[in-house]
Amino acid sequence: MYGGNTTCVEIRGDDGHLVILDAGTGIRELGRSLVADSQGRPISGDVFFSHAHWDHIQGLPFFTPAFQAGNHFRLYGAPALLTSLEVVLRQQMSPVVFPVAFDALHARMEFRELAGHRWSENGMDVRAIGVRHPGGALGFRLSPSGAADRSVVFIPDNELDRFGDEAPGAPTRDELVRFAHGAKVLIHDAMYTGAEYMGHRGWGHSSYRDAVEFAIAAEVETLVLFHHEPERTDEALAGQLALCHQMVAERRGTVRVVAASEGMEIGL
Ligand SMILES: [Zn+2]
Ligand SMILES: [Zn+2]
Known part of the structure; x- marks a missing residue:
């Protein structure tokens, strides 16, 4: 029911402008x-990469529009990560592991550095923030230009617990709360149960409880539980979702909590 593809989210601007967040296996569909x-008709869009971990890039060689002439994609990474992002994206299409080389893709694939932490382009305001993940990763906040109340915040890999402080350049939890504050939709890492988290401290992921507490603190409208543990069954995930609803009710919170599923659509 929830699906097993790895990270890929499509965002559409009011004018139809296409933004893709990460290129995990979901980018194939x-x-x-x-x-x-x-x-x-030609397809063009911006692809923002949170980081170059495998589950966020491995769908790109199976992204049909990249094989079609006339299409144009701009691939954005943080300046500190861009070189490695380009190297990794090219290497995952090297002849030993893939039959088509990156340079043989017919679409125009253009690597670009993110222009700082806040910029506006193609009718969208975009902000980026470093998050708490081994090796570094980014979170993004996007809204239609001048409509900050219609923001979506995307933080796919992030360790909210204090052990996340150990990540390089880790922001404080308060900084993250301010970044996400008031978003209409927050898509956030919720990989572990509390017990599982205890065995994975420092791995750069969050528990359901931490994600819900974060969403309440940031006063967002909807929290999308994201980056599901790959072994979690649909039934187990539904059970965790129910516990999250219970937690929101106990806190007298107003946040709506849903679990990300294949093809899910949310209006802003
Ligand atoms: Zn990662
Ligand atoms: Zn990941």
Whole structure:
């Protein structure tokens, strides 16, 4: 029911401008739907990478629009991570592991540095923040230009517990709360149960409880539990979701909590 693909989120601006957040295996299905919807017209968009861990890049070689001439994608990474991002994206299409080389893709694939921590382009305001994840990773906040009340915050990999402080350049929890504050939708790492988390401190991921507490503190409207533990069954995930609802009720919170599922759509 929830699906097993790795991280990929599609965002559409009011004018239809396409933004893709991460290129995990979910980008394969996205590619299919983009091709079907385009009816032969060129496809272009911005792809923002939170980081270059495998589960966030491994779908790109299976992204059909990248194989079609006339399409254009701008691949954005943090300046500190961009070189390694480009190297890793090229290496995952090296001849030993993949039959088509990166340079043989027919679409124009353009690597670009993120312009600082806040910029506006293509009718969208975008902000980025370093988060608490081994090796470094980014979170993003996007809204239609001038409509900050319609923000979506995307923090796929982040350790909210104090052990996350040990990540390089880790922001404080308060800084993260301010970054996400008032968002309409917060998509946040919720990988572990409390017990599982105790065995994975320092791995750069959060528990359900920490994600819900964070969403309440940041006063967001909807929390999307994200980056599910790969072994979690649908039943177990539904059980954890129910516990999250119970927790919100106990705190007298107003946040709506849902668990990310394949193809889920949310209006802003
Ligand atoms: Zn990661
Ligand atoms: Zn990840």
